[in-house]
Amino acid sequence: MSDATTxxxxxxxxxxxxxxxxxxxxxxxxGEMSDDERVQKAMQHFAKDFGxxxxxxMEACVHCGACAHACxxxxxxxxxxxxxxxxxxxxxxxxxxxxxxxxxxxxxLNLKSKVTVEQLEEWQELLYDTxxxxxxxxxxxxxxxxxxxxxxxxxxxMFQAGLVPHELYTVTEKxxxxxSPLGATPKVFAxxxxxxxxxxxxxxxxxxxxxxxxxxxSSIEIQKYPESMAATxxxxxxxxxxxxxxxxxxxxxxxxxxxxxxxxQKDMTMKIISTAEKIGAELVILPECGHAYQALRWQGxxxxxRPLPFKVQHISEFLAEAVESGAIRLNxxxxxxxxxxPCQVSRRGGATPAPRKVLDALGVDVREPESSGNLNxxxxxxxGVITIHRADSLRYKIMGNKLAQLDGTGAEMMVTSCSNCRQxxxxxxxxxxxxxxxxxxxxxxxxxxxxxxxx
Amino acid sequence: MTLLDFARGPAxxxxxxxxxxxxxxxxxxVWALRHKPDLSEPRQTDAWKGGLKGLVQHAWPYKPFRADLxxxxxxxxxxxxxxxxxxxxxxxxVLFFQDIFGFGWPALPNGIITAIAVITIVxxxxxxxxxxxxxxxxxxxxxxxxxxxxxxxxxxxxxxATAANIWWHYETGLAIHLLTVWLLLIxxxxxxxxxxxxxxxxxxxxxxxxxxxxxxx
Numbered sequence: 253m254s255d256a257t258t259x260x261x262x263x264x265x266x267x268x269x270x271x272x273x274x275x276x277x278x279x280x281x282x283g284e285m286s287d288d289e290r291v292q293k294a295m296q297h298f299a300k301d302f303g304x305x306x307x308x309x310m311e312a313c314v315h316c317g318a319c320a321h322a323c324x325x326x327x328x329x330x331x332x333x334x335x336x337x338x339x340x341x342x343x344x345x346x347x348x349x350x351x352x353x354x355x356x357x358x359x360x361l362n363l364k365s366k367v368t369v370e371q372l373e374e375w376q377e378l379l380y381d382t383x384x385x386x387x388x389x390x391x392x393x394x395x396x397x398x399x400x401x402x403x404x405x406x407x408x409x410m411f412q413a414g415l416v417p418h419e420l421y422t423v424t425e426k427x428x429x430x431x432s433p434l435g436a437t438p439k440v441f442a443x444x445x446x447x448x449x450x451x452x453x454x455x456x457x458x459x460x461x462x463x464x465x466x467x468x469x470s471s472i473e474i475q476k477y478p479e480s481m482a483a484t485x486x487x488x489x490x491x492x493x494x495x496x497x498x499x500x501x502x503x504x505x506x507x508x509x510x511x512x513x514x515x516x517q518k519d520m521t522m523k524i525i526s527t528a529e530k531i532g533a534e535l536v537i538l539p540e541c542g543h544a545y546q547a548l549r550w551q552g553x554x555x556x557x558r559p560l561p562f563k564v565q566h567i568s569e570f571l572a573e574a575v576e577s578g579a580i581r582l583n584x585x586x587x588x589x590x591x592x593x594p595c596q597v598s599r600r601g602g603a604t605p606a607p608r609k610v611l612d613a614l615g616v617d618v619r620e621p622e623s624s625g626n627l628n629x630x631x632x633x634x635x636g637v638i639t640i641h642r643a644d645s646l647r648y649k650i651m652g653n654k655l656a657q658l659d660g661t662g663a664e665m666m667v668t669s670c671s672n673c674r675q676x677x678x679x680x681x682x683x684x685x686x687x688x689x690x691x692x693x694x695x696x697x698x699x700x701x702x703x704x705x706x707x
Numbered sequence: 708m709t710l711l712d713f714a715r716g717p718a719x720x721x722x723x724x725x726x727x728x729x730x731x732x733x734x735x736x737v738w739a740l741r742h743k744p745d746l747s748e749p750r751q752t753d754a755w756k757g758g759l760k761g762l763v764q765h766a767w768p769y770k771p772f773r774a775d776l777x778x779x780x781x782x783x784x785x786x787x788x789x790x791x792x793x794x795x796x797x798x799x800x801v802l803f804f805q806d807i808f809g810f811g812w813p814a815l816p817n818g819i820i821t822a823i824a825v826i827t828i829v830x831x832x833x834x835x836x837x838x839x840x841x842x843x844x845x846x847x848x849x850x851x852x853x854x855x856x857x858x859x860x861x862x863x864x865x866x867x868a869t870a871a872n873i874w875w876h877y878e879t880g881l882a883i884h885l886l887t888v889w890l891l892l893i894x895x896x897x898x899x900x901x902x903x904x905x906x907x908x909x910x911x912x913x914x915x916x917x918x919x920x921x922x923x924x
């Protein structure tokens with residue numbers, strides 16, 4: 253697929269779910285390459301990351317199939333091929349044949365056959381459409397294999413082989429070229445900040461030369477939930493922080509990471525790091541976005557090649573600290589609440605206690621479903637899945653299961669701290685005629701902030 | 708040289724060498740691959756403690772998964788504990804190890820060991836039937852899974868036959884039993900039986916990685 257083709261596909265801003273408009277003709281193969289070349293590139297870029305961690309995981313699987321029982325995709329559609337570890341089968345095959353300690357035997361005796369391009373094309377759906385990299389499968393694995401990380405690595409190979417689903421490739425390419433996957437270019441961002449400033453009468457510094465705190469937003473918030481910007485501004489102003497948004501580094505999402513292009517992942521991360529360094533920020537606050545937390549908090553330093561010269565916090569962590577230290581005070585909300593944990597922030601990010609501290613400060617009665625916190629059941633929209641139209645029907649089924657769990661708590665109000673989860677609840681909730689809506693933790697805090705006129 | 712001499716002599720030596728060299732080669736081969744340092748700021752230090760916790764964390768399924776997986780865990784424990792008791796606490800086996808190591812330990816009564824062996828074989832058969840009938844496991848399975856099952860089950864069967872003395876010729880039967888054990892040792896480093904080691908490496912790795920972050924896995 254040439255870039256000219258991708259440029260012509262507009263972002264669909266009317267839909268509850270942000271992606272490119274449903275393509276009439278799909279281009280799920282990119283670039284001009286022979287089949288052999290595709291296979292070679294897939295394997296080469298998959299193996300490039302091969303450290304002992306990934307190798308250990310490849311060696312450890314005993315084919316017990318337990319992982320199927322934790323996967324939201326398998327639960328929604330019990331087709332054996334949706335078993336998490338099966339999603340890595342061609343790469344396991346390649347590891348044994350090419351990289352493992354016994355590869356000599358496997359190759360010489362041809363015990364593992366060579367991976368074919370047809371196999372990889374078949375696996376595109378398994379690696380992209382039916383895995384959000386939520387990592388729930390690891391919880392049940394008797395060998396504790398981190399399958400989500402392996403899927404991320406397999407995507408590196410798939411991207412280089414030009415085998416990324418149409419929509420995900422399109423938004424990723426847009427993000428690399430325009431600075432945002434969903435049309436939130438620097439100009440659009442600046443306009444929206446100005447709009448929200450007027451609308452909510454909140455000062456929102458933009459492009460300051462110096463600031464202690466650099467605040468990022470995800471394009472979902474910029475385009476769909478711009479109140480998040482005002483909410484963040486309101487809280488930071490109340491705390492008297494020196495902070496800024498910056499048009500050179502504002503986009504928190506990292507579709508380079510999601511689609512599997514390591515170089516683009518680095519480009520996207522470096523924009524943020526350079527901007528934070530330029531303005532001398534001590535803290536970078538990530539918005540309500542799950543994968544952004546993975547990309548900067550846990551992978552940022554590894555992209556840079558040295559420890560980050562600033563601290564990184566998800567907004568829920570920042571708010572938890574603010575309520576704990578008494579830097580902000582909140583009005584009590586007299587409601588029962590169920591919280592949906594974003595997988596990348598909770599289970600895979602480790603910030604699980606933060607939103608609970610904030611909810612506690614709001615005085616709400618939190619009702620947890622059985623699988624909550626670190627055991628959370630994924631909403632089915634992460635990992636880029638929500639952008640892919642052909643993944644819709646399964647995503648709605650997963651959401652059906654998710655809504656049943658949340659409704660089962662009997663809570664009056666639903667809250668999360670990830671705008672991608674939130675748009676999935678909006679989109680799927682409408683399809684499934686859900687009688688509730690998903691709310692933002694950040695906006696709930698801003699709405700109930702005790703405004704102190706002295707500061 | 709009788710078959711028993713062969714089994715007790717060169718066959719045993721060969722099997723033990725393959726077993727030890729093979730295991731070391733495979734473990735070191737993986738360990739020698741690139742170790743990438745993680746430069747992100749750890750949420751908590753002492754990740755090794757999380758690694759140790761990780762070793763036991765998946766010994767029993769978390770609550771939401773119990774209904775689906777408890778049966779599998781029980782079968783797994785029966786097989787593994789059965790192996791442990793029969794290999795290390797059957798009187799003739801203790802004597803065999805005493806010969807090699809120069810010291811022994813108390814054995815369990817023969818009747819109990821026989822019962823354990825029978826129960827273990829039944830559990831192995833259930834595991835195999837599950838593997839064949841469950842669509843997920845059937846799809847995941849390859850030659851290694853079935854052959855590993857075969858070389859694990861065979862010594863139990865030949866061992867029971869030897870203990871019950873139902874071979875046409877006792878010494879030949881004992882030799883066959885020994886040879887099936889050597890087959891297990893020889894195959895061990897090449898297939899999934901290596902999970903006896905990988906389970907520790909993999910669980911520790913995940914446990915320590917996620918302790919560093921603060922989540923669980």
